Amino acid sequence: MRRAVSVACAVLAGAAAAAACGRSRAPGTERAGGPSATVALTSTAFAPRTAIPTRYSCDGANVPPPLHWAGVPSGTAEVAFTIEDPDAPKGTFVHWIVTGLPSTPEGDLGTTGLPPGARQLPGSAGRTSYVGPCPPHGGTHHYYFQVLALERHVEVPDRLTPLEKVRLLRRSARARGQLIGTFTR
Numbered sequence: 004m005r006r007a008v009s010v011a012c013a014v015l016a017g018a019a020a021a022a023a024c025g026r027s028r029a030p031g032t033e034r035a036g037g038p039s040a041t042v043a044l045t046s047t048a049f050a051p052r053t054a055i056p057t058r059y060s061c062d063g064a065n066v067p068p069p070l071h072w073a074g075v076p077s078g079t080a081e082v083a084f085t086i087e088d089p090d091a092p093k094g095t096f097v098h099w100i101v102t103g104l105p106s107t108p109e110g111d112l113g114t115t116g117l118p119p120g121a122r123q124l125p126g127s128a129g130r131t132s133y134v135g136p137c138p139p140h141g142g143t144h145h146y147y148f149q150v151l152a153l154e155r156h157v158e159v160p161d162r163l164t165p166l167e168k169v170r171l172l173r174r175s176a177r178a179r180g181q182l183i184g185t186f187t188r
């Protein structure tokens with residue numbers, strides 16, 4: 004019976020299957036429906052679902068990788084950006100939260116400083132800056148880079164946990180883009 008459940012979990016896809024199979028949900032899947040539009044999110048440092056180079060981790064320069072997005076819909080009030088590691092030992096670890104990015108159709112992050120008006124919020128490490136991948140030795144972690152096209156400016160209360168801040172931003176997203184990278188130490 005245990006083998007049948009494992010096979011069924013391997014075949015099923017999506018947040019409901021992950022929850023039913025005893026795994027945490029992937030970032031962005033806690034809300035039914037979700038944004039109807041998609042923003043393309045890419046990096047010149049790594050391809051989707053491949054290893055993030057050491058340079059962008061705590062073992063390297065700990066700087067954000069170059070990121071580019073395109074397809075932000077017109078009428079977007081502002082853009083936000085997050086990075087999460089749902090494989091962290093104590094639950095999802097929020098590595099970076101940036102709000103107040105320009106609502107232009109295309110944008111970049113990580114190659115230069117933040118644009119005027121952008122604001123970094125404290126992540127799980129308590130820092131208001133980028134915190135690169137730094138998992139415990141031995142396992143591969145998945146890092147969910149997300150760009151969120153917000154319907155309106157969102158005031159994010161300081162009292163919220165980093166994960167609650169990310170969820171609040173996601174609820175206001177009219178469109179979203181995601182890039183998943185991996186890192187192993």
